[in-house]
Amino acid sequence: MATEMATKVDGVRPSTPRAIVSAAADESLPGERIETRTVGQVTVADPVMSARGVNVHYGDKHAIKDVSIDIGRNAVIAFIGPSGCGKSTFLRCLNRMNDTIDSARVDGEITLDGQDIYDRRQDVVQLRARVGMVFQKPNPFPKSIYENIAYGPRIHGLVAHRADLDEVVQTSLQKAGLWDEVKDRLEHPGTGLSGGQQQRLCIARAIAVDPEVILMDEPCSALDPIATARIEDLIDELRQNYAIVIVTHNMQQAARVSQRTAYFHLGDLVEVGATDQVFTNPRHKLTEDYITGRFG
Amino acid sequence: MSDAIDARARTSQQKVALGLRRRYRAERRFRAYGLTAVSVGLLFVVFLFASIISKGYTAFEQTFIRLDVDYAADVLDPAGTRDPAALADANYLALVHQALRAKFPGVTERAELHKLYGIVSGAAEGTLRERVLGNPRLVGSHETLWLLADDHIDMLVKGNVDRNLPASDRSVDDQELGWIDALSAAGGVAVRFNLKFFTSGDSREPEQAGVRGAVMGSLLTLLVTMVLSFPIGVAAAVYLEEFAPKNRLTDVIEVNINNLAAVPSIVFGLLGLAMFIEFFGLPRSAPLVGGLVLTLMTLPTIIITSRAALKAVPPSIREAAFGMGASPVQTVTHHVLPLAVPGMLTGAIIGMARALGESAPLLMIGMVAFIADVPKSLTDPATVLPVQVYLWASSPERAFVERTSGAIIVLLAFLLVMNGAAVYLRSRFERRW
Numbered sequence: 016m017a018t019e020m021a022t023k024v025d026g027v028r029p030s031t032p033r034a035i036v037s038a039a040a041d042e043s044l045p046g047e048r049i050e051t052r053t054v055g056q057v058t059v060a061d062p063v064m065s066a067r068g069v070n071v072h073y074g075d076k077h078a079i080k081d082v083s084i085d086i087g088r089n090a091v092i093a094f095i096g097p098s099g100c101g102k103s104t105f106l107r108c109l110n111r112m113n114d115t116i117d118s119a120r121v122d123g124e125i126t127l128d129g130q131d132i133y134d135r136r137q138d139v140v141q142l143r144a145r146v147g148m149v150f151q152k153p154n155p156f157p158k159s160i161y162e163n164i165a166y167g168p169r170i171h172g173l174v175a176h177r178a179d180l181d182e183v184v185q186t187s188l189q190k191a192g193l194w195d196e197v198k199d200r201l202e203h204p205g206t207g208l209s210g211g212q213q214q215r216l217c218i219a220r221a222i223a224v225d226p227e228v229i230l231m232d233e234p235c236s237a238l239d240p241i242a243t244a245r246i247e248d249l250i251d252e253l254r255q256n257y258a259i260v261i262v263t264h265n266m267q268q269a270a271r272v273s274q275r276t277a278y279f280h281l282g283d284l285v286e287v288g289a290t291d292q293v294f295t296n297p298r299h300k301l302t303e304d305y306i307t308g309r310f311g
Numbered sequence: 312m313s314d315a316i317d318a319r320a321r322t323s324q325q326k327v328a329l330g331l332r333r334r335y336r337a338e339r340r341f342r343a344y345g346l347t348a349v350s351v352g353l354l355f356v357v358f359l360f361a362s363i364i365s366k367g368y369t370a371f372e373q374t375f376i377r378l379d380v381d382y383a384a385d386v387l388d389p390a391g392t393r394d395p396a397a398l399a400d401a402n403y404l405a406l407v408h409q410a411l412r413a414k415f416p417g418v419t420e421r422a423e424l425h426k427l428y429g430i431v432s433g434a435a436e437g438t439l440r441e442r443v444l445g446n447p448r449l450v451g452s453h454e455t456l457w458l459l460a461d462d463h464i465d466m467l468v469k470g471n472v473d474r475n476l477p478a479s480d481r482s483v484d485d486q487e488l489g490w491i492d493a494l495s496a497a498g499g500v501a502v503r504f505n506l507k508f509f510t511s512g513d514s515r516e517p518e519q520a521g522v523r524g525a526v527m528g529s530l531l532t533l534l535v536t537m538v539l540s541f542p543i544g545v546a547a548a549v550y551l552e553e554f555a556p557k558n559r560l561t562d563v564i565e566v567n568i569n570n571l572a573a574v575p576s577i578v579f580g581l582l583g584l585a586m587f588i589e590f591f592g593l594p595r596s597a598p599l600v601g602g603l604v605l606t607l608m609t610l611p612t613i614i615i616t617s618r619a620a621l622k623a624v625p626p627s628i629r630e631a632a633f634g635m636g637a638s639p640v641q642t643v644t645h646h647v648l649p650l651a652v653p654g655m656l657t658g659a660i661i662g663m664a665r666a667l668g669e670s671a672p673l674l675m676i677g678m679v680a681f682i683a684d685v686p687k688s689l690t691d692p693a694t695v696l697p698v699q700v701y702l703w704a705s706s707p708e709r710a711f712v713e714r715t716s717g718a719i720i721v722l723l724a725f726l727l728v729m730n731g732a733a734v735y736l737r738s739r740f741e742r743r744w
Binding site for chain 2: 110112115117140141142143144147148149150152154155156157166167170171217220221224
């Protein structure tokens, strides 16, 4: 693969490279025009999801500008970047959570196993069963622990009998590393758990419907360091079975859990590549500035 | 340099110390305002309750007079057939009069007799008839009965007539006073619990008037209101809050709902008169129409409170459900509604309580008529508690004063029960998240 040079995705990018000057970069580097064409390795072999030329508008605001990226199987990709750079917005495009926002408009193509998820025939309910999501703030349903896990399989009709459901609940909680802590109190409310346990409950809830991709939107930002470490271990284990996309503000976390890292800046995907390379040898000036802590 | 900073710090501290006293004074003043406001409010409530209860509790008691009744066979059943139809038609009033004459044999003059007959309520006749029809063997026997006193005697016994006034200014003259005192001395006058107040409908005679008709009318009207307004209001709120696109049309609808909540209730009465009675031809004075009118009036309140309850459900719950692949309807029915129900119920009950106390719109649709029968169905003519209060308050008889307050007590008891239910439901269904 052309890892040494900027990857150009055919048929999507305009023929002339689009160059923009970011306000932040402009301030720190007067007179220098910073090009924000994506550099690094955008594509991977056999991607589970791939985005091509995605633009998102919130009303008049151009939140995501022409982003193309592949999500690999059985791997963790981290989205990093300063606040408001659009990484969460882009994440929410991947399971069409932006549909719930009236003013949001998404253009471009995002495919899951080769199928366009924004296709008219694509059912959004089915999509979300295949692309699960874990949110920034743990948000278990105000129901019992059991009901939290059982909800997904139940609405999607994945299980026929109560015994099967019990099994799904148990395996999901085991995969999320929560089983031993809650097996004696499955009927207790999920909201009564600690923050870290709640977040693992949300992860267990997401994997109960056996998705292909799990999207995590800053899953540890509301947790203490110990709970964060547990979630990070969990993410590493889950990689065996799922593709994981994680948005994080914590660069150490991105370096620890991910295999690939994508750096977003003011709606542009600036650089994407192997995590080691992005952190040790960033190719783009903006990436370097952010990683070395010069801004952001 | 450091001296200068020290000096500045000192003066800053002094300034703070100076300002501090002013701040604490302002705080104390502010608390005093609050306390005064609360005390004034409490004072008014206490005054209201004290006034109503002190005037109204006597409505739950009634004066009775003991008389020896002779069920004379020649009056009741001159033919001797014991035919129920004949017994029902017999002249029971004559028996009451006879009993009174027997009590006061000295009264012979026509006008005085008429006055004597007046100390017992007209209901006494019916009491005797009921007893005889229930047990025809009473004919020809004697019985000592406590018969309902007339309202002016009731007022005298309850101490509402000033004996020191000149006789011409009293509703009870000296002769009547003498009779009652004589009866009283012999233990022939008693004040007992007024069951009739709860079991009978309205009457022109205060001692026979009760709130049963108004209570039933209120219950039937509220039943219609609740059955219609809660489902319609909740459905409208859920659609507007969860499904409707946010555009100019929904904005207009929202503004209009808020405006409707502020429309004077009598306007809804006129609307009901024009629409339900004139156009659809529904009967006048019926709880059905009353309920429909109150539904129109309550709907905006229920929609607004239900929308507030839905808005209070944290968006993270919706996101969680959407993220799991729940459809919008599943999200609402499985997650949002259960969390919003306590708030919706509270809103609905507050709306109902308002509807219970409403009289103006019901005046327009004829529920202000004098109706002596207790309504049995949604289309029977009826009145409601607040209208009953209004009707009695505008009646001239002295005895209606206490009945007005008595009806208000019943109305307040209703409201207390409903608000208690709201508090109970709220704590029962409330879930934390």
